[in-house]
Amino acid sequence: MENNPESRVEYVRRVQGLPWYDRFLVEFLAFIRASKGASKGSRMLCVQCGSGTLAVKLAKLGGKGTAVDSSAGLVDATAAAAKRAHVRDLQALRADPFDLQFETDSFDLVVAVTLLGGLDEPEAAVGEMARVTAADGAVTTLEPSFGVRPEQVLAFTARHALTGFSFKAFQAWSEEAQAGNRFSASELERLYRKAGLSVSRQEEQMDHFLLATCGVKGSP
Numbered sequence: 147m148e149n150n151p152e153s154r155v156e157y158v159r160r161v162q163g164l165p166w167y168d169r170f171l172v173e174f175l176a177f178i179r180a181s182k183g184a185s186k187g188s189r190m191l192c193v194q195c196g197s198g199t200l201a202v203k204l205a206k207l208g209g210k211g212t213a214v215d216s217s218a219g220l221v222d223a224t225a226a227a228a229k230r231a232h233v234r235d236l237q238a239l240r241a242d243p244f245d246l247q248f249e250t251d252s253f254d255l256v257v258a259v260t261l262l263g264g265l266d267e268p269e270a271a272v273g274e275m276a277r278v279t280a281a282d283g284a285v286t287t288l289e290p291s292f293g294v295r296p297e298q299v300l301a302f303t304a305r306h307a308l309t310g311f312s313f314k315a316f317q318a319w320s321e322e323a324q325a326g327n328r329f330s331a332s333e334l335e336r337l338y339r340k341a342g343l344s345v346s347r348q349e350e351q352m353d354h355f356l357l358a359t360c361g362v363k364g365s366p
Contacts, residue, residue, distance in 0.1 A: 155219035159197040161315045166306065170259070171200050173351045174288045174358055178257065179207075181347045181360035182284040188254040193243050193275060194261045198224025198236075204257070205236040212253070214241035243271045251280040259288045260356075262337075263326035269337055276341035279363045285343055286360045289334065290323035293354030302353055323355075334359045 161167055188209040192201040194216065201213035201224055213224045213236060224238040241247050243261060256275045262268040275285045299320040302308075308316055329337070334357065335345045343361030351358050 155197070155217065155223055158220060159223055160311065161319070162197045162199040164312050164315060166308065166312065166316055167199075170288070170352055170356065171203060174200070174259065174356075175203055177288075177347070177349055177351065177358040177360070178204075178255070178286055181286060182255075182282075182362055189252065189280075190255045190257070191246075191248070191253040191275075191278065193246070193256060193258040193271075195224050195238070196220055196259075198227040198238065200257065200259060201236060201238075202227050202231045202233055204255075205233045206231070209235075209255070211236040212248075213238045214243075214246065216240065216242050244274055246274055246278050248278045250277055251283075252278045254280055254283040256283070256285045257287070260290060260323070262287060263290050263323060263328060265327070268327060268329075269340060272337045272343075273341045276338075276343050276361075276363055279343075281363055284346075284360050284362050285338070285341075286358070287334070288351070288356050288358050290326070290328050291350060291354060291357040292328055292330065293350070293356075294320055294323045294328065296320075296324075298353070298355070302355070320355075329357065331357060331359075 190204050190209045190211045192213040195201045195213035205211035215221050218240050221238045221240045228236045256279050265271055279285055331348050338345050338361035345361045347360040349358045
């Protein structure tokens with residue numbers, strides 16, 4: 147799968163359509179709406195958007211949406227998802243999270259889901275997201291927490307009766323999360339602060355598997 151871009155795109159699309167993944171996004175979207183951003187007319191950027199599930203949900207709130215991913219196949223998948231959902235004000239572009247290729251202060255809200263944990267230089271990615279965020283705008287991320295442990299994963303899969311592809315996909319996600327960087331609330335606050343962001347809200351989500359963080363960019 148990893149060596150076949152088409153298979154990878156299809157896998158991501160299937161995972162992001164699963165009920166447990168949708169729960170990720172529903173909880174995160176509620177956090178975003180309760181924090182700063184995601185209002186009607188706001189300029190919103192979804193970084194490393196995958197198949198576009200979150201980007202489409204954000205665009206439906208009435209903002210002007212942009213979604214980027216380093217995979218051309220996933221950019222195409224996002225554009226297709228927007229078309230299926232009849233979302234017109236969402237553009238999908240190819241871009242690297244370390245080089246977003248937008249002007250400074252371009253967006254009111256920048257979001258990313260499970261991005262930082264898989265990067266060698268998460269500080270650089272947070273810095274780039276902060277750069278393209280306008281003053282008084284927000285960078286909001288959702289990252290695996292220390293709650294992703296084998297025994298917690300087994301309990302979750304049993305409690306929610308995950309089977310078949312849904313079970314295998316959750317297991318694969320949890321293994322990847324455990325192998326990557328996992329940040330405490332204070333570590334994420336430090337990353338944000340170095341990028342010129344002031345953390346205004348943090349919340350554990352998805353049975354403590356995930357940590358949502360919202361940081362506001364100060365005035366120049």
